Amino acid sequence: MLLSLCFIIFAYLMGSLSSAIIVCQLMGLPDPRSQGSGNPGATNVLRFGGKKLAIIVLLGDALKGVIPVLLAKLLGLSPAALAYIALAAFLGHLFPVFFGFRGGKGVATALGVILVLSWPVAVFAILVWIMMAAIFRYSSLAALTAAVLAPVLAFFVSEIYMFYAITLISIILIVRHYDNIRRLWAGTEGKIGNKKVPPMNNT
DSSP states (O other), X not given: OXXXXXXXXXXXXXXXXXXXXXXXXXTTOOOGGGSTTSOOSHHHHHHHHOHHHHHHHHHHHHHHHHHHHHHHHHTTOOHHHXXXXXXXXXXXXXXXXXXXXXXXXXXXXXXXXXXXXXXXXXXXXXXXXXXXXXXXXXXXXXXXXXXHHHHHHHHHHSOHHHHHHHHHHHHHHHHHTHHHHHHHHHTOOOOTTOOOXXXXXXX
């Protein structure tokens, strides 16, 4: 029980390390929360920092989901504990204690934790994202589609606690994309690679 609690705290703190903000600081770039869409994530960094930095941010956000859950799994913690640890890492990204609780949407970190909880669901989500992004060129639409479909597959292939965690993460992801859903409906959402995004739109 104590070990599980320590891992939950560790996962939250690790999730709170915003890759986008840290990378931009190291490269002498502005805080991503003050640029483009205002979202500290890979898609926004792509707009003003380029592909290489966006890839680094993407990998960093995914790894901070993978590492705590994987370590806990290797130490033999229970499925229930793994589910809580996964949620803690994900919530850390959304509400980072180190950055005024102003985090990103959590797509990459969600993918990282799901990769450890249930790799078939993670692979499925990646394929869905790639397909939707390639067809429609909307990162938010691709993420939303993957978030909707991931729990469906998890219901059939994952343990019950993993299913609960993945479902809750998906629901939170959808809620965090509320503004994107409104813009998609209105036809004003920015497409992948489009740098002409109104400031602070939370894309």
